[in-house]
Amino acid sequence: MFALKQYESSDDNSNSEDENLSEEKEQEDTEKSELLTKSIISKGLLVCSAPEVSLTGTELCQTHIDSTVKEVLHNPKFDELFTPDVGPENPFKTQQQQAAKNILSGYVEKAHISEFQFENQRRTFTSYGYALDPTIDGSVDEGKTLVGSVDAVQDNGGKTVFENTVLRPLDKRKRNRNNDPADIEGFLGPWGGYTDEKRIIKPTNEEAAALEEILAKRTKKGKQIEEKPFDEKSVLHIKDSIDYQGRSFLHPPQDVGINLKSDIPPERCFLPKAHIFTWEGHTKGISQIRWFPRSAHLLLSCSMDCRVKLWEVYKERRCIRTYYGHRQAVRDISFDNDGKRFLSAGYDRYIKLWDTETGACISRFTSRKIPYCAKFNPDNDKQHLFVAGTSDKKIICWDIRSGEITQEYDRHLGAVNTITFVDENRRFVTTSDDKSLRVWEWDIPVDMKYIADPTMHSMPAVTLSPNQKWLACQSMDNKLVIFSALNRFKMNRKKTFTGHMVAGYACGLDFSPDMSYITSGDADGKCYVWDWKTTKLYKKWKAHDGVCISTLWHPHEPSRLVTAGWDGKIKYWD
Template sequence: MASRKRKNVLTGHAEEVFLSAYTFQSKHRAIERKGGPSREHQSGAEIKAEAANIRATREKKGDATIAEGAGAYVGPWAKFKQAEYEVVGEDEELASDEEYEMVEEEEDDVVESGTVLRAPAGALARRKEVEALGDETTTFHGSEEYDYQGRTYMHVPQDLDIDLRKEVGSATNFIPKKQVHGWKDHSGAVNALRFFPSSGHLLLSAGADTTVKIRDVYHDKELLRTYSGHSKSVSDICFNNSGTQFLSASYDRMIKLWDTEKGVCINKFTTGKTPHVIRFNPDPEHSNEFLAGMSDKKIVQFDIRTPNEVVQEYDHHLAAINTIVFVDNNRRFMTTSDDKSLRAWDYNIPVPIKYIAEPDMYPMTRAALHPSGKYVAYQSSDNQIVVYGANDKFRQNRKKSYRGHNNAGLGIDLDCSPDGQFLASGDQAGYVCFWDWKTCKMYHKLKAGNQAVTCVQWHPQETSKVATAGLDGDIRYWD
C-alpha cells in the first residue's frame, strides 16, 4: 500500500491509501457479513464460531445411495436455508384499513396505496385535445369540392393536352431534366408516394407528421385533402385497383382503410404489431384482400369486409418484413425481410415455394416490379440494385446490377418507368438517379435536396414526369 498525503481531521490525521480491488472486496465482505470488524481483528475462537453458525444453516448433504426424492444425495451443492418470510415486529404493525381513506378515483388519476398520482397537466391537455378531435378526421383544402357538373376530384380530367385514360406504358418515356413544381405541405419526412392508379391525376403521400395527404397533379396543383387519424408516423400507403379507397399503415400499429373521395375511415385492422408494408391484391377476383408485412416477421392477409379476422398468415421469415410484390398474374407474391432472404409464395398457401438466401446477400429494403412482369428490381443494402426473375425460377439475374448511389441504412424507394426502359432510385445524399434498364448504365443524377430522397414514383401516363420526396418533407415534381 502506498501512502499518498496526510489530511488533518478532528481526531488526529488521516492518510490516503491505495487499496487493490481484491483487498477492498475482502474487507468489504467481512464487514458486510457480520456488520462488525474484519477478520484481522477477530480472535480464532470468534472466527470458528462464525463458521460453525454459517454451517448450521446448511441443508444436509443427503445419502449417496438415494438418487432422487427426499434425502437424495446433493453433496457440496447443498443449499443454505433462508428465512421464507420476513418477520414483522410488533412495532411495525400493518396500518389498518381505516387509516387509508377511500380516495375517489378520477378518470386521469392513478391510486397507489392511498396516494393519488395525477398525470402532468400538459399531458392531460394534449389527451383532451385528441379526444375532442375524435379518432379520424379529414380536412378539405381545395378551392371547390365539386365542379360545375357536380364532379369531385376523383373525376379524371379530360381538358388536358394528354389523354390520361390510355393504356399505361403505351407512351415512350424520357429522363426528366428539371423541377417543375414542389409541395411543402408535410411538416415532417415523407415516407411514401403513390400516384392515382392508371390515370395519375392525383398524388397521395404519407408523412412522419402522422397524416396522409392527396393533391392535384394538374390545373392548380393544389393540396386537396388531409386524412388524420394515426397517432404516429405513417409507414406505407396503397390504393385499391380503382383508387376509390386506400390503406394507410402506421407505427401506431394500426392499418386504416379510407374513402379517397370523402376522407372517411371505413375500417381498421391490427395484429398488435407494427405494419411495415401493405399491398392490395391487384387481382379483380381478390380485390377486397390485402397483405401486410409486419415487424414480427409475419405476413398477414386481411379481407376489408371482415376487419377483426386474419384470413391467412405467412410465417416463415426470421425478421421484420420489408417488401411484398405480386407476380405471375397476381397468383404469387415475393417477399424480402431483414433476415437477408427472399421468399416466393403461392397466394393463400402459407408455405414458401422458393427460398433464396446466399452468403453474399444483404437485406433488400424496397422493390419495384418491371412493367413486363418478368422481373423485380430490389434495393439491396450494399449500395446496388439487384434483379430477380418473377417467373418459376425466381433466380437472380447476375448480369443486372445498378450501382452509383448510396442506399445503406435507409429504405430508399425505386421505380421502373411505365415503358420499362428506365429505372429511377433515390439516394442518401439527396440525389435521384436514373439508369438504362438494359445496359445498367447510369444516365443522369439530379440533385433533389440536401437530405436523403426516400420516395420516387414515375407518372403512369406522362412521358418524363417523376415525383420525389424524402426526409426534408418536400415533394418535388420533375419533367
C-alpha cells in the same frame, strides 16, 4: 589384417618330434606378429583387438531401442524397430501390477452395466434396504441372490422400486375414443384426450389484456394501457370538389392534352431536365408516395408528421385533402384497384382503411405489432383482402368485410419490409430484415421458394417492372439487384446498378413506362437514372436536402418524374 592362428588338434599318439616342430613354428609366428604390429603402430594405424565377427550373414548385436522411449536420435532399421523387449517379463507380477493404475488402489477393468439397471438397484437399496448381489463368480445363482434386509425382501417379494409402482388415480381416467376413420367429423384418433379433461382455449381479448397487465406488474414495467385509436378526421382544402357534371376530384381530367385512361404506355421516354413544381405541406419527412391507380392524376403521400395528403398532379396542383388518424408516423400507403379506398399503416400499430373521396375512416386493423407495409390483393374479385408485413416476422391477411385475420404467413426470421404481387397475382414476393426473399402462393402459408445467399443484403424496397418480368430490389450494399419474376426467381447477375448510396435507408425505385430507364433516390438527396439495357448511369442530380426516399415515373407522361424527400417536399421534374 591377417588370419588368426589356426589351432591344431593334439593327439596322444603324436610324436615328440611333431611337438617340437609345432613349438618352433609357433615361436616364429609370434615373432612375425610382433614385427607387424610394431610397423602398424609406427605408421599411425589403430589395432582392433576384438574385430566384429559375422555369423552366417546376420549381425551378432543390434542396437536396442527401449519401448518407453519417446524420441529416437538415429535412423533405426526395420529389424531394430521390431526386436522384442530386452529381458524376460517378471513372472511374479500379477495382471493388476502389470497394468497401469487408473485409481489410487490399482487398476479397475471396465465392466458394462445398463444405466437403468444400476439406478434401479441403487434406488431399491436406498428405499427397501436390499439389492441384487453384484458378485460375479460364474455360478448358477449369479444375478439371482439378494443382499441386505431379509425381512424387506419377504415383505416386497423381492421386487424393485420400478416393479412396485402403484396405479395412481389419474391412470384410471377414461379416454374419449373414436378410431373410425370413416367418420370424418367425429374421428379422434390419438388426439381424443380424457373425458374429464379441460381443453385450454385461446384467451379472449379481455383475458389477454388482463394477462398482459399481470405480466407487466411482474416485470415492474408499470401498467400497460392499450392505446385507443386516435379520432380520425379529414380536411378538404378545395372548394370545387365537384365539377359541373357532378363528378368528384377522383374523376381524371380530360383537358390536359393526354389520355389518362389509356392502358398503352408512352412509346419512348426521355430523361427529365428541369424542376417544374414543388408540393409543400408536410412538416416532417415523407416516407411513401403513390400514384392514383391507372390515371395518375392524383398523388397520395404519407409522412412522419402522422398525416396522409392527397395532391393534384395537373392544373393548379393543390393539396386536395389531408387525413388525420395516426398517433405516430405513417410508414406505408396503398390504393385499391379503383382508387376509391386506400390503406395507411402507421407506427402506432394500426392499419386504417380510408374512403379517398369523403375522407372517412372505414375501419381499422391491428395485430399489436408495427405494420411495415400493406397491400391490397390486385385481383378484382379479392378487393376485400389485403396483406400486411409486420415487425414480428409475419405477413397477415385481413378480410375488410369481417375485420378478421384470414391467413398468416409466418416463415421469415426478421421484420417483413415489402410485399410484391407477381405471376398474374397468383403469387407474391416478400423481403425481410433476415436478408432473404421468399415467394408464396396466395393463401398457402408455406413459402414455395426461398432465396438467401451469403452475399445478399436486406432489400427494403422492391418494384415490379411494367412488363411483369423483373423484380428490381434496392439492396443495402448500395446496389439495385434484379430477380426474374417468372418461375425460377433467379438473380440476374449481369444486371446490377451501382453508384448511389442507400445503406440504411429504404429508398424507393421505379421503372420508366417503356422500360428504358430505372430510377432511384439516395441518402444524399440525389436522384439517379440508369439505362436498363446497359446498366450505365445516365444522370444524377440533387433533388432534396435530406434523403430522397422515393421516386415515381409518371405512367402516361414520357419524361415526368416525382421525387419525395425527408425535407418534407415532393418535387416534380420534366
